[in-house]
Amino acid sequence: MGRSRRRTPMTANAQDDFGNVVQRSPAPPAHRWKRWRVAGLVLLTQVALLAALLALWERATGQDKQAAFMFGSPSAIFGFLGQSARDGSLWRDIYVTGFETLLGFVIGNFFGTLIGLLLWYSRFVSRVVEPFIIALGSIPIIALAPIIIIWFGTGLISKVAMSTLSVVIVALVTSYKGATGVDADQVNLMRTLGASKFQIFRKLVVPASLTDIFAGLKLTVGFALIGAIVGEFMSSSEGLGHAIFKAGSLYIIPKVFAALIATIGLALLLTFVVGRLERLLMPWRKVQ
Template sequence: MDGTADETLSGTAPATPPLAAKRRARLRTTALVLAAQLAVLGAFIGFWEYMTAWNSQAAFMFGSPSAIANFLVQMARDGSLFRDTYVTGMETLLGFAVGNIIGTLIGLSLWYSRFVSRVVEPFVIAIGSIPIIALAPIIIIWFGTGLTSKIAMSTLSVVIVALVTSYKGAVGVDPDQINLMRTLGASKFQIFRKLVVPASLTDIFAGLKLTVGFALIGAIVGEFMSSSEGLGHAIFKAGSLYIIPKVFAALVATIALALVLTFLVGKVERLLMPWRRLA
């Protein structure tokens, strides 16, 4: 009879696999963090409701959680909540995708030539320093007031961040690993494809998570400038009528949309980088 059977018969359970123990510890930590977050959120909402219930001026200025919930229900019933969320979500996704594809490709390609990267660096900084809202009138003149202008605003909000993060990941690759591949006869393209790109994925996905919010901001700003639907339009219209609880209701939907998109980016990251699950 082998050692495992002897341990079982003697009442001694086999040792817990380290990986399973690590997963259980991670689940316990996640549950504690989630419980703490819900407690903080619940306390904040309770305090907010209490303060606005006893102060009419505060209720007008900040709304109340109950009034915000009522507007969310009302907007869901008339369909405007889902319609506006869909429109803004589509603009955000398209701008997010286009901006990250362009920015990541340019950022990674700059690894090929440090001379070119030094030449374009001040131009990248100059473009990145322009407030996106300052470009809105020009974007409307160029692309009109339809969907294309919102996608362009979202793309411009994303592309520089994606370029910088991907370039940072590319130039941060260990030089010893690059030299090792060169001594083994690898071409520059092989080094780029098999070493630089995989090693840059951590920075690229960090940039993707960051640019979700930037893409959403660009879409919202575009809707502020000219639109007849979308969460930005709902916020602007409610704000112009001083319906503060409805403004916050649209903001809640915007936050929920951002959280869903960030969650999806995290899922893609775990799919393309399975080794990160074990970290």
Template sequence: MSTSQQHLARKPKADPPTVAAAASVTHRGGIRFRALRRNALVFACQISVLAVLLFAWELATRQSALNAFLFGSPSAVWGFLVQMWKDGSLLTDTRVTAMETLLGFVIGNVLGTLIGLALWYSRFVSQVVQPFIVALGSIPIIALAPICIIWFGTGLASKVAMATLSVVVVALITAYKGALSVDIDQINLMRTLGASKRHIFRKLIVPASLGDIFAGLKLTVGFALIGAIIGEFMSSSEGLGHAIFKAGSLYIIPKVFAALVVTIALALCLTYVVGKIEKILTPWRPH
């Protein structure tokens, strides 16, 4: 055997695990690229649909197919947004409503989630309190506004209370549903291995319920915002709800739409933050 042949024979071959790892990285990169491309396509379609709707709305008002006094127009809405930005009311109202919404969202979800998960400990207690939960959830939130104002006054506390009441029942039900949906075979397996009920709750019930809990969080963002704005309708001198109510009472429809646009943007931002937190806390779930 020649020297070159001996050298080739002694040369180590490529490590199969290394090749497999490189292939896996390439595969994940391809999946990530396709996901980004799909998300970009979805976003582009959403922007296109919005642009077409705004163009049709503007065209209809300019051609008098729609009454501009009753329906406003995108250009008039933009004009009021610029005006509200310049006079400072846009930032002030958004900050007030965001604070009320965020406080009510956090308090309501913490209370509702803790109670919902705690009900898993006792099926008897959950059956006892079930009609009371249903009764509380069936009350229209606007009917509670006068009571909240009497109890908490006309300041920040009453709006936070309204937002909390709008959220707490939904958070409770979603958390309890998530706890009950845990696979009974997994629970029995942990019991067979000697796990106590407390360990089952911490290690299995809570992690397995996070999917339903975060679904409830995304849902209750809008509920908290609705509760805060209803509270501002009833008694407030600041906030997006106050701006909507005041503009509506004066029949300034474009300003109403301008405040609604900011409200929608606020809800989208809060939902986006909740989604990011979900990805961090539940990395094992597909998103």
């Protein structure tokens, strides 16, 4: 009593003191302008650093043929990108690798997240399976490639399996961490109010775990892409992994970098989609 409570200005959707989602008024123009100015300054600095790096790289390789052979040059790299974009091979490789990555990403995260959340139901079961999960997670994915090819052949299924296996353990661990990190007082409160274990799971555990689940989703984008590309390294006739492997075996370093740039672009695109999905499913949380 006698102590006033300070409230922060309402600038976005949030929760009130009773846990209800409330609609906050938009940020004032001055605040928005400051935020845009900072974002613009960050972007300008990033572009300047990238331009300086490319200029130094071009200058160093332009004066030394051996360096140009070993490291390529930005002009040669973008030349290969333009050539492959015009003949359609770039878009075909991006489509193949992207499709394999997306399937592995969705399947691996679905089963990993489902198992991780369900392990919240029984601490006994989670303790029993913990060493097996750690053992599976410690196996390098490239070591499984020969077995995967024997089991599933050299087609699409083997690449999707590699991508899925790269994702599933990470998704399982992050979702289980989110489920077990739920506030015990909130769980006890729901039990006191007569909630069943399934109601606690559906209305408390799952929503409270979304932050960790989406953190895992952002992390597993790269793992799914690695799994697909490793599978293409082992046996494939198309895809970005095949393009990297073929160019590397022929010592065409600029073409290797061109395929790597396309791979980075694909990863950034998938990460952006996950971020938009997070904003859609968690509107009450301001995503940084």
